[in-house]
Amino acid sequence: MTQGARHTPGRRTVLGAAVLGSAAALALPAAAQAAERGTGGHGSSGAELPVPTIVGHRGSSGYRPEHTLGSYQLALDLGAHVIEQDLVPTKDGHLVCRHENDITATTNVSDHPEFASRRTTKVVDGTSITGWFTEDFTLAELKTLRAKERIPGVRQRNTLYDGRWEVPTFEEVLRWADAEGRRRGRPVWLYVETKHPTYFRGIGLALEERLAKVLRRYGRDRKDSPLLLQSFEPSSMQRMAKLVGTRRVVLLDAAATRPWDFKVANDPRTVADLVTPAGLKWIASFAQGIGPTLDLIIPRDAAGKLGTPTTLVRDAHAKHLILHPYTMRNENSFLPADFRRGTDPNAYGDAFGAFQVWFEQGIDGIFTDNPDTGLLAREDFLAR
Ligand code: G3P
């Protein structure tokens, strides 16, 4: 099994040990650990998150079509500490929750003959894509569509909910989160990603100023607001840093890749450069955390088995950056080979075992399509 840095169970932090400082975060008494397990550690100011933090990836996308109010509600009801939204704009400038601007796979747009002529081919971040795009629809038009399961071959049961929910606007999600927060007596945390920010700025639909305006309107623009911002394009987080105080996380794709904004700006750095101490120091100059792939923490070999952990957790913490890697999913096809069970790629493997390995590395949280599994695994980890 892996040999990463041992995570101290039950430590309570503002966002993670890296932010608070390790001396204060370690060695909580047993009663405090139990309280932390029981309450989730949410502060009324929204400033606290339990560690390790369980982030509902696109809501509870293991069980419901992603980025729907149904997916977000279930994630919250299951106990996820934070609920994730990916944001793209409509033609008339509204921010809506979709993983990408191409809505072909996650809505029933292809069933709407009135929109048949909107099908087109575009180059987004260097990739040619044919489909229907949010920026070609007004919000009113988009609202006539219904969401559907992205991967029905893998998650057939989720197709039960196809057609049930609309594409939500970010403002609708904020209103839902505020209402749920009042009902529960604690803030509902959100984790908001700007998608394709350079592309959208280039077509006159810049995300950051719109997002900042909405965050201010809903009072989530402060450093202690219960919301984390995230982007694969560091320049998007740099822009947000100038607009609002809300905390920021830089997402990191595979080591050999280059963020799209770097390519546009002729910045030669790759993700491999960003995970060096110098790269992490640069990120820490405008962000509070990183969201790396799981593989950047423990690489997999050609057979999909886990190898030797990298020093990324230690190196990021040394720069006072928290780590929220992505994405844990219960199905065999997504798990490291070490944790697959049987030969059906769509069957669940030993997800509990896999979660332990990631927690053992000392991560501050994790994105998962299955927040209930993540929460139970977290309980196992904290009880050890
Ligand atoms: O934002 C964390 C994780 O969601 C990044 O991957 O592609 O699912 O947005 P993606």
Ligand code: CA
């Ligand atoms: Ca995301």
